[in-house]
Amino acid sequence: MKKASVKDRNTIITILHAAFLTETFPNSINFVAKQDKRRSKRIYYLMEYQCKMAFKFGQIFLSDGQKGCVLFLNPEKKRTTLRTILWDIKLAICCIGIKNIYKVLKREKILKKNHPSVPFLHLWIMGVMPDYKGKNIGTKLLKEVLKYYKNVHSIYLETTTESNKHFYEKLGFKVFNETHALEYPLYFLMKS
Template sequence: MKKATNQDKEKAVDILCQAFIDVLIPNSINFVINKCGNRYKRLKALMEFQFDLSILDGNVFLSDDYKGCILYLDRNKLSLKKLLLEIKLLFICIGLNNINKVLKREKLLKNFHPEEKFIHLWLMAVIPTEQGTGIGTKLLKDSLEFYKGELIYIETTTVENRTFYTQNGFMIFHETFELDYPLYFLKYV
């Protein structure tokens, strides 16, 4: 596992885009991306935002073979750079017509964040041709070791992801179907 820097942005964003470009089921990513216009451009903007924010307020880890990527948020500080990233995301990815929907979703997520200090496992991806080969499991375990002793929190939307995380030591503490897709809230201590 390698801790990413800004120089790894292109590679990390490529992994994330490859992993999610063909995932068209209702989920958190598709909920945020404006359905009008170029899907790849909007997805790339979202992944660039998530990478930049994770570098700013957390960590990004890449698998040694550059086929997997995991993003964490471990602090939440206010900054002008963060505000500018959010404005850019609004105009390129979300769209003004979707802002209320996305803000409602964010409020729902925050309602189920742990009350104690936690690390947010924000996003994980393995390029599609390598999924199921152990890259994601190794990357997850190595990154959890980096945060050993910390409360790790994640929300996910698919049964497959829920199963993956529970098989790797996460426990479900809440699930909801308030949006147009399921949300499973898990934690790891």
Template sequence: MQNNINEKQIVIDILLKSFVDNKSVNFVVKQDNKREARIRKLMEYSYFKGKNSGQIYISKDQKACAIVLDPSKQKTTLKSIVWDLKLVFGCMGISNVKKVLKRESEIKKHHPDFQFLHLWYIGVDPAEQGRAKGTEMMARIIHDAREKRLPIYLETSTERNFPFYEKLGFKVISEINTLGYPLKMYLKEN
């Protein structure tokens, strides 16, 4: 149990630091004096989703991590409903629910209509960025996807990452420009 607690804390801490200024994250999170605590709740939710319907990756030096979901494994359970409610009340706030649901509905229209792995989050501790840690993490994810013979899908609003994904062989399959920031959808066939 201790390893899971440590793993969870490591992932949440890396993602919190990596996504504190992310446009997509801040679109979802209620913007108030509890913003950072709300982002932490979003990362706790994301960890839960990764553990229950995907895979959690952590680099050996514990400075990078990723959450990859397998949409075919996602199930609605009482526990998942409780986590969804925690997300609404602890992260988004009731006033944001409508806009977030609209955004999610728009994004789902762009999901592939075949089985895929969803790279939901990849984060590198900001003090370690630019040292190939993200590239190393992506190599593991791409290797695992090839083993499963599944393509990798992702969305990103971080413009500086567009060339990173393209260099790794991801192709833009769609883009949404109605959110106040560009959101690109990428796919890497295996």
């Protein structure tokens, strides 16, 4: 595992884009990215946005061999600036689509309502290249990152699938809430 730097930006975006492009079932990525003939480009913009935000307000880790990555946000560091407003506008235009902004804002409201009241790090997104899924790259990476963050009081995440929920539970995360208010389930987990 290594802590990523801005030099790793294209690798990170490539991993995340490839990891989520093939997932066509209802989930957070497909909810946010407008589903049309430009889906691949829209998902690319979303991953580019998440990468920028994580470099600005968190940390990114790459697996050995650079086939997997995990992005963290530190909500205590997150600030609205002119730059982040421009990133949000580009995300709305290039990924979400103007007609979908309301439903995405509704989703964000649900997420924020379920954020822990204690200080936490947000495990924002994790991905592994499709050809390497099932080879313990994600498990090894996340175990190493959790060891890196062993002195952090709480790590929070949300996920949309039962299999991901079980993956995180095996690593010590506990479900503290769930909702079916959107087009897919959302499970909220935390590790203290």
